[in-house]
Amino acid sequence: xxxxERRWIGKDIPRLEDPKLLAGRxxxxxxxxxxxxxxxAVLRSPHPHARIARIDTSRARVLPGVFAxxxxxxxxxxxxxxxxxxxxxxxxxxxxxxxxxxxxxxxxAVAAVDRYTAEDAVALIDVEYEPLPVxxxxxxxxxxxxxxxxxxxxxxxAFEKTLSFGDVAADFAxxxxxxxxxxxxxxxxxxxxxxxxxxxxxDPITQKMDVWxxxxxxxYVGWLIANTIKVPAGKLxxxxxxxxxxxxxxxVLGKIxxxxxxxxxxxxxxxxFMEDRVDNLIASENLACDRFYDAELAVTKDGVFKxxxxxxxxxxxxxxQFGHGTHGNALAQVTGPYRMGSFExxxxxxxxxxxxxxxxxxxxxxxxxxxxERLVDAAAQELxxxxxxxxxxxxxxxxxxxxxxxxxxxxxxxxxxAVLDRALEMSGFAELKRMQAEARAEGRYVGIGLATxxxxxxxxxxxxxxxxxxxxxxxxxxSVGLSLGPTGEFVVTMFSPFWGNSPExxxxxxxxxxxxxxxxxxxxxYEDSQHALPGAGPGGSRMxxxxxxxxxxxxxxxxxxxxxxxxxxxxxxxxxxxxADGRAMVKGSPDKSMSYGDLGLKAYWFKLDLPSGMESGxxxxxxxxxxxLTKPSADRKDLGAFYPMMAHGxxxxxxxxxxxxxxxxxxxxxxxxxxGTIVNPKSLRGQITGGITxxxxxxxxxxxxxxxxxxxxxxxxxDYLMPTAQEVPPFEIGxxxxxxxxxxxxxxxxxEGGRMIAPAAxxxxxxxxxxxxxxxxxxxxxxxxxxxxxxxxxxx
Amino acid sequence: xxxxxxxxLNVNGIRHELNVEPRWLLVDVIREQIGLTGTHIGCxxxxxxxxxxxxxxxxxxxCLMLAATADGAEITTxxxxxxxxxLHPLQAAxxxxxxxxxxxxxxGMLMVAHELLRENRSPSEQEIRESISANLCRCTGYxxxxxxxxxxxxxxxxxxxxx
Numbered sequence: 001x002x003x004x005e006r007r008w009i010g011k012d013i014p015r016l017e018d019p020k021l022l023a024g025r026x027x028x029x030x031x032x033x034x035x036x037x038x039x040x041a042v043l044r045s046p047h048p049h050a051r052i053a054r055i056d057t058s059r060a061r062v063l064p065g066v067f068a069x070x071x072x073x074x075x076x077x078x079x080x081x082x083x084x085x086x087x088x089x090x091x092x093x094x095x096x097x098x099x100x101x102x103x104x105x106x107x108x109a110v111a112a113v114d115r116y117t118a119e120d121a122v123a124l125i126d127v128e129y130e131p132l133p134v135x136x137x138x139x140x141x142x143x144x145x146x147x148x149x150x151x152x153x154x155x156x157x158a159f160e161k162t163l164s165f166g167d168v169a170a171d172f173a174x175x176x177x178x179x180x181x182x183x184x185x186x187x188x189x190x191x192x193x194x195x196x197x198x199x200x201x202x203d204p205i206t207q208k209m210d211v212w213x214x215x216x217x218x219x220y221v222g223w224l225i226a227n228t229i230k231v232p233a234g235k236l237x238x239x240x241x242x243x244x245x246x247x248x249x250x251x252v253l254g255k256i257x258x259x260x261x262x263x264x265x266x267x268x269x270x271x272x273f274m275e276d277r278v279d280n281l282i283a284s285e286n287l288a289c290d291r292f293y294d295a296e297l298a299v300t301k302d303g304v305f306k307x308x309x310x311x312x313x314x315x316x317x318x319x320x321q322f323g324h325g326t327h328g329n330a331l332a333q334v335t336g337p338y339r340m341g342s343f344e345x346x347x348x349x350x351x352x353x354x355x356x357x358x359x360x361x362x363x364x365x366x367x368x369x370x371x372x373e374r375l376v377d378a379a380a381q382e383l384x385x386x387x388x389x390x391x392x393x394x395x396x397x398x399x400x401x402x403x404x405x406x407x408x409x410x411x412x413x414x415x416x417x418a419v420l421d422r423a424l425e426m427s428g429f430a431e432l433k434r435m436q437a438e439a440r441a442e443g444r445y446v447g448i449g450l451a452t453x454x455x456x457x458x459x460x461x462x463x464x465x466x467x468x469x470x471x472x473x474x475x476x477x478x479s480v481g482l483s484l485g486p487t488g489e490f491v492v493t494m495f496s497p498f499w500g501n502s503p504e505x506x507x508x509x510x511x512x513x514x515x516x517x518x519x520x521x522x523x524x525x526y527e528d529s530q531h532a533l534p535g536a537g538p539g540g541s542r543m544x545x546x547x548x549x550x551x552x553x554x555x556x557x558x559x560x561x562x563x564x565x566x567x568x569x570x571x572x573x574x575x576x577x578x579x580a581d582g583r584a585m586v587k588g589s590p591d592k593s594m595s596y597g598d599l600g601l602k603a604y605w606f607k608l609d610l611p612s613g614m615e616s617g618x619x620x621x622x623x624x625x626x627x628x629l630t631k632p633s634a635d636r637k638d639l640g641a642f643y644p645m646m647a648h649g650x651x652x653x654x655x656x657x658x659x660x661x662x663x664x665x666x667x668x669x670x671x672x673x674x675x676g677t678i679v680n681p682k683s684l685r686g687q688i689t690g691g692i693t694x695x696x697x698x699x700x701x702x703x704x705x706x707x708x709x710x711x712x713x714x715x716x717x718x719d720y721l722m723p724t725a726q727e728v729p730p731f732e733i734g735x736x737x738x739x740x741x742x743x744x745x746x747x748x749x750x751x752e753g754g755r756m757i758a759p760a761a762x763x764x765x766x767x768x769x770x771x772x773x774x775x776x777x778x779x780x781x782x783x784x785x786x787x788x789x790x791x792x793x794x795x796x
Numbered sequence: 797x798x799x800x801x802x803x804x805l806n807v808n809g810i811r812h813e814l815n816v817e818p819r820w821l822l823v824d825v826i827r828e829q830i831g832l833t834g835t836h837i838g839c840x841x842x843x844x845x846x847x848x849x850x851x852x853x854x855x856x857x858x859c860l861m862l863a864a865t866a867d868g869a870e871i872t873t874x875x876x877x878x879x880x881x882x883l884h885p886l887q888a889a890x891x892x893x894x895x896x897x898x899x900x901x902x903x904g905m906l907m908v909a910h911e912l913l914r915e916n917r918s919p920s921e922q923e924i925r926e927s928i929s930a931n932l933c934r935c936t937g938y939x940x941x942x943x944x945x946x947x948x949x950x951x952x953x954x955x956x957x958x959x
Contacts, residue, residue, distance in 0.1 A: 024834020
């Protein structure tokens with residue numbers, strides 16, 4: 001497949017999205033303005049855990065300019081609980097009912113003529129709280145007798161499960177050595193520069209609710225949101241918006257749509273609720289996993305990996321919105337690129353008085369990669385084997401694909417040795433080591449990092465339910481409409497929004513490839529949820545695979561009809577019609593050809609020239625289902641294929657550290673990725689460099705921190721530190737292309753790899769730099785303070 | 797209701813006579829009253845730079861400035877960069893080098909880069925990084941932006957005069 005001649009797939013064309021974004025003409029949610037529209041401000045809890053004894057909104061209600069006020073009691077009457085992707089009885093409303101469980105939880109909301117007046121009104125709401133004991137430490141929270149956050153749960157341990165695959169006990173018993181590490185992955189958050197928001201407009205007579213929101217999954221969860229806001233699902237219409245970045249943080253937005261919809265119903269006017277940055281930092285769906293690992297790798301004395309045993313405690317905060325989905329996600333690649341016959345995974349999901357977890361790029365597999373790669377480096381050190389060598393010894397060989405992992409997930413294809421070789425070559429690994437030795441002789445602390453890790457792609461929904469006995473959803477499709485108009489212009493309709501990536505470019509390149517036309521000639525539009533075909537929307541590195549698949553399917557249907565029309569015209573057989581250079585032609589007879597314009601005109605307005613019985617028009621719609629999803633076995637010994645398009649990467653960062661200040665500076669950053677067939681090198685490069693930059697944040701700076709009393713310490717961008725252009729180096733990006741046998745064109749997903757691999761690689765670089773002190777890195781982010789402490793502790 | 801005061805703003809060459817509450821931020825007046833939504837709000841506390849506009853030719857964070865204090869000012873927003881059907885050369889360079897992804901920080905980045913290239917016609921990579929380092933981008937990893945500004949500088953150098 002790699003040798004197939006392609007004209008547009010793989011070409012570095014400028015993005016179709018760019019001109020309107022550059023000119024400031026794209027419509028983001030906050031740009032929506034409707035006649036009579038009101039603006040929302042929210043009163044948030046200052047307490048991490050308290051009973052709401054009384055709320056008095058009377059002063060707020062009479063402030064001129066205020067149209068509606070809502071509290072938790074209203075939420076209980078006017079809405080149902082928010083959608084939750086778990087079976088456990090953890091109930092969450094868009095406004096806190098009776099009790100607050102984290103600082104920042106929404107207690108009341110006001111709709112007024114402008115945001116300023118709404119904030120004035122919020123300041124006039126009086127709330128009496130009865131503080132309750134606060135639990136922020138998940139290990140304390142799990143103990144019997146600890147105060148419970150949710151009464152219907154037996155304890156704060158919302159979920160606990162051990163899944164075991166293969167003969168773990170025998171593999172550990174037979175090992176020469178067990179490498180063990182306790183690792184800590186702190187909670188970061190996505191922080192797209194556009195906060196989450198919604199505009200809701202309600203018609204009480206028809207019960208129709210229109211929603212303009214930057215939620216990413218307008219069709220996948222639209223029907224669930226309809227239940228939350230108590231409107232019939234067919235009466236809810238969600239319009240796709242241009243989205244100013246998501247990184248997983250805008251999947252549902254039930255809290256926001258819930259609040260705006262209540263205020264719209266109550267005021268009789270359209271209502272906008274855009275989070276401000278504080279809302280987004282402390283109370284959105286932004287926060288990522290917060291994990292304590294106790295992990296063991298069973299190895300032979302030759303450094304052959306036999307099995308891995310992972311115990312992980314995850315601090316979920318106050319609610320359980322996505323359940324243990326991020327652990328299902330991590331199971332897709334627990335054993336990484338390495339051959340292992342077995343593994344065991346124990347998860348404990350604990351609820352504490354912090355904002356709930358949402359999803360952030362990597363979705364739990366980022367932390368899983370960190371855990372595995374730390375163990376691999378530890379094994380190399382303890383066994384005295386070179387860290388490149390130990391990886392090469394354990395890689396799944398390129399001729400072993402498709403490869404079934406111990407839990408049943410399948411890796412479609414890969415060439416891990418080639419990716420590593422390319423990274424070593426690009427970085428000049430041997431030369432780097434000489435440079436490092438010279439630097440050390442000068443008293444400088446230079447470190448070379450290495451991580452060779454996976455990026456699962458094309459999300460499969462079984463990860464949410466294979467933990468339970470009863471089954472759940474079994475597909476995550478994506479659809480497009482493709483039409484050829486009477487003047488020969490191609491139009492593609494998408495049913496999921498622009499979420500900050502390049503979906504328009506991807507579909508246009510695919511149409512260009514299929515029909516032999518320039519992608520810049522393709523028009524791309526978005527459709528709202530009432531007119532949608534099935535679509536799960538962006539998430540889990542799926543959209544490039546799913547959109548190319550959907551367009552290819554629609555193209556086949558459209559070509560089928562075009563071939564019949566052309567064949568009828570030339571008295572040829574439809575199977576002899578080929579499509580190239582903007583025309584349909586009879587194979588071997590270039591004089592017998594028609595332009596797409598001629599075909600379009602015939603199909604729309606010259607019915608009598610069409611084959612008898614053919615309907616006028618040229619439109620094809622196609623729903624592309626998950627290309628490779630299989631059912632978990634009843635005994636759950638085999639979880640089936642659920643995340644099989646396995647992309648892979650090798651990162652080599654080079655850092656220099658000042659031990660006295662803890663400052664880390666990048667000297668180089670080399671990253672090689674294999675995401676199968678590349679659709680657009682330019683947009684892929686942006687995904688990788690952007691992902692690595694967030695990975696640098698995770699490794700060195702970003703932590704959504706709480707103090708022991710449950711107060712958030714990072715409630716502004718002054719405190720939540722993200723890398724700027726000064727902290728990141730110029731990146732050196734390389735590619736290996738191993739096409740997937742299961743997708744159209746061999747494409748795999750590449751959206752999350754940068755962030756999923758970089759933290760492991762940077763941890764390894766920091767450990768390497770500080771090797772003269774004998775420092776061991778078990779925790780990220782490696783803030784200056786943590787680095788100084790590590791060095792001080794090692795010196796003692 | 798709070799009282800308003802009359803101000804005049806010249807935005808992208810068009811004079812606007814407005815009545816604003818003294819507490820209204822410049823960014824809210826530009827977006828809500830003047831109706832130019834290309835300027836985006838990122839953090840509202842002056843850290844991310846998303847709302848950057850030019851006030852009398854100098855970059856300013858329109859979320860940290862009261863509209864009333866801008867009375868009489870010449871303001872340029874992202875909508876004032878391109879004219880008619882053609883992207884400004886700086887915008888074209890951002891497209892060429894993929895200096896954007898979701899487009900949300902982009903207007904602020906463009907204004908900062910515009911100011912830089914006016915003051916320094918051939919900035920080094922480090923100078924570009926320094927000048928954009930007060931603006932956050934969460935998508936690109938900055939590489940594309942740095943490349944785009946460098947590209948704009950070199951095409952500016954070969955062009956007769958920058959707008």
